[in-house]
Amino acid sequence: MIKIPIKIPTHKRSKRDKKSDPESWYIFKTKVMLAALFYKTAGGVGRIILDYLLWKMSMNGVQQTTLPNEFFLGKYGITRQRKADALTKLKAAGLVAVFKEPGKAAVVKLNISEKRNG
Numbered sequence: 001m002i003k004i005p006i007k008i009p010t011h012k013r014s015k016r017d018k019k020s021d022p023e024s025w026y027i028f029k030t031k032v033m034l035a036a037l038f039y040k041t042a043g044g045v046g047r048i049i050l051d052y053l054l055w056k057m058s059m060n061g062v063q064q065t066t067l068p069n070e071f072f073l074g075k076y077g078i079t080r081q082r083k084a085d086a087l088t089k090l091k092a093a094g095l096v097a098v099f100k101e102p103g104k105a106a107v108v109k110l111n112i113s114e115k116r117n118g
Contacts, residue, residue, distance in 0.1 A: 064109035
């Protein structure tokens with residue numbers, strides 16, 4: 001008779017042993033009043049644009065950036081037309097500065113400053 005060794009785990013996996021989801025790795029702190037201002041001005045698209053601009057600023061340290069169509073369409077389902085409408089509303093409200101050149105993507109910069117008390 002041949003004996004085959006079988007390894008049976010003696011412990012159960014807990015929630016801590018579970019692999020983490022790469023999409024939840026980045027923890028971001030958004031200022032609530034600023035997010036509400038962007039949402040009220042340009043709807044949900046404005047809020048997503050704010051998150052993207054703040055994310056780019058905190059990760060790369062860039063002040064002005066483009067808003068890629070493939071990223072917004074793939075991740076959030078936002079078309080370039082909806083994004084352009086939101087940018088027009090945000091620019092009219094003075095929340096962002098938009099630099100457009102013919103044949104190139106619009107370059108967007110946040111036009112806000114933090115006031116610190118104390």
